[in-house]
Amino acid sequence: MRFPLLALPRSALIAPPALLGETLTRSSAMTFSADSARQPASAGRPPRDAACVDFLRRLVRTPSLSGQEAAVARHVAAEMHDLGFPSVRVDRIGNVIGRYGRPGGPILLLNAHMDTVDIGDPNAWTRDPFGAEVEGDILFGRGSADMKGGLAAIIHGVGQIVRQGVDLPGEVIVAAVVQEEPTEGMAMRVLVEEEGIRPDCVILAEPTDLHLARGQRGRMEMHLSTFGRSCHASAPERGENALYGAARLIFGLEMLNAGLMTDPVLGKGTLAVTQLRTLSGSRNVIPDRCDLIIDRRLTLGETATRALAEVEAVMQREGVRGAVQIGAYRSLSYTGYETAGPEVYPAWLLPEEHPLIGGAARAIEAALGRRPNVIIWPFSTDGVYTMGVAGIPTIGFGPGDPARAHTADESISLSAVQRAADAYARLVIALLRQLARRS
Numbered sequence: 235m236r237f238p239l240l241a242l243p244r245s246a247l248i249a250p251p252a253l254l255g256e257t258l259t260r261s262s263a264m265t266f267s268a269d270s271a272r273q274p275a276s277a278g279r280p281p282r283d284a285a286c287v288d289f290l291r292r293l294v295r296t297p298s299l300s301g302q303e304a305a306v307a308r309h310v311a312a313e314m315h316d317l318g319f320p321s322v323r324v325d326r327i328g329n330v331i332g333r334y335g336r337p338g339g340p341i342l343l344l345n346a347h348m349d350t351v352d353i354g355d356p357n358a359w360t361r362d363p364f365g366a367e368v369e370g371d372i373l374f375g376r377g378s379a380d381m382k383g384g385l386a387a388i389i390h391g392v393g394q395i396v397r398q399g400v401d402l403p404g405e406v407i408v409a410a411v412v413q414e415e416p417t418e419g420m421a422m423r424v425l426v427e428e429e430g431i432r433p434d435c436v437i438l439a440e441p442t443d444l445h446l447a448r449g450q451r452g453r454m455e456m457h458l459s460t461f462g463r464s465c466h467a468s469a470p471e472r473g474e475n476a477l478y479g480a481a482r483l484i485f486g487l488e489m490l491n492a493g494l495m496t497d498p499v500l501g502k503g504t505l506a507v508t509q510l511r512t513l514s515g516s517r518n519v520i521p522d523r524c525d526l527i528i529d530r531r532l533t534l535g536e537t538a539t540r541a542l543a544e545v546e547a548v549m550q551r552e553g554v555r556g557a558v559q560i561g562a563y564r565s566l567s568y569t570g571y572e573t574a575g576p577e578v579y580p581a582w583l584l585p586e587e588h589p590l591i592g593g594a595a596r597a598i599e600a601a602l603g604r605r606p607n608v609i610i611w612p613f614s615t616d617g618v619y620t621m622g623v624a625g626i627p628t629i630g631f632g633p634g635d636p637a638r639a640h641t642a643d644e645s646i647s648l649s650a651v652q653r654a655a656d657a658y659a660r661l662v663i664a665l666l667r668q669l670a671r672r673s
């Protein structure tokens with residue numbers, strides 16, 4: 235596929251070395267100025283942008299648990315300002331939104347979340363989780379892979395475009411969002427439905443090891459209670475043990491899991507009982523109520539209503555008195571904005587033949603010199619809202635090994651962050667042109 239020429243004065247166009255791919259330079263006649271901040275390449279690695287590395291280290295040194303992203307958001311906004319983003323603002327829930335380009339055309343949104351999970355057991359770490367130590371090409375710290383590396387890369391990737399004053403046929407939005415870890419998609423819902431930003435395409439910078447992701451299973455949480463009648467445990471025949479009802483139910487649920495539907499790409503839906511507790515006050519009382527938590531992973535074609543009905547059918551078959559409902563979240567952002575909703579995060583999958591997959595794969599290949607694999611994420615992302623609910627074509631591309639996320643000694647390759655930044659610059663230009671041609 236050929237990309238149309240950019241209508242830009244030659245003098246305004248200077249390309250960083252990593253943008254010097256065949257397709258882009260020839261078709262767009264782009265040239266980029268040498269970047270004095272870049273360090274020379276070594277051992278086949280791209281030259282590293284010192285400002286991007288410094289920024290990533292600042293991000294990792296700033297703890298940002300979900301709901302406590304204020305300090306990291308300040309770093310993000312300051313970096314966007316320093317890189318020359320013409321518009322930077324913080325929305326009601328605390329997302330930092332940087333924009334560049336021409337309003338009125340197609341909108342491409344790059345997404346990264348600013349929050350991280352807790353460090354867990356500090357003794358499991360051999361590095362300071364907030365030290366941002368660098369050893370060779372590897373940077374260590376909580377959030378380095380999930381996903382401050384991706385966050386730094388999208389900001390500096392778009393920063394390359396901003397610095398060159400590239401004339402885009404639309405607009406690129408960099409959205410650094412809050413509270414993805416506990417309630418993925420929630421901050422993106424606020425951005426789309428309440429802030430009124432409606433992108434034509436979303437790229438999630440969650441780790442893919444620089445491959446291209448096109449979907450994931452969804453999830454939901456169910457809260458189930460079984461009811462009985464309490465009495466003295468010395469004469470159990472006088473009561474009805476809610477725990478025994480729960481036991482029959484758990485066996486039925488295990489069998490239900492075995493028969494859940496499978497999607498050829500996303501795999502099988504799953505169900506697991508993850509918590510169980512009785513509410514009896516003492517150990518010599520027959521419990522009259524037992525509460526269970528069900529973790530349900532939804533494959534394509536499974537809905538929350540269907541998943542709930544399946545559990546209700548098991549309760550009926552087993553003759554258990556009880557009630558089941560979908561869990562609900564209530565959360566408060568660092569800006570004091572409160573949100574609430576059901577714990578339902580739908581599965582999503584962009585068809586392999588969607589033009590966005592081909593366009594993105596070509597742009598990534600031009601930037602990295604190798605064709606990316608098209609993969610499915612094993613974890614959940616903001617795509618549950620953007621594609622799963624809003625139907626906005628969504629793909630994933632980011633630096634970092636997904637297996638490093640949420641682990642002790644979490645780490646990321648700095649050259650992968652640089653490669654990702656270079657690839658984002660290319661992706662933005664290529665995909666906005668592709669979208670502009672289509673509209």
Ligand SMILES: [Zn+2]
Pocket residue numbers: 347380381414440
């Ligand atoms: Zn993440």
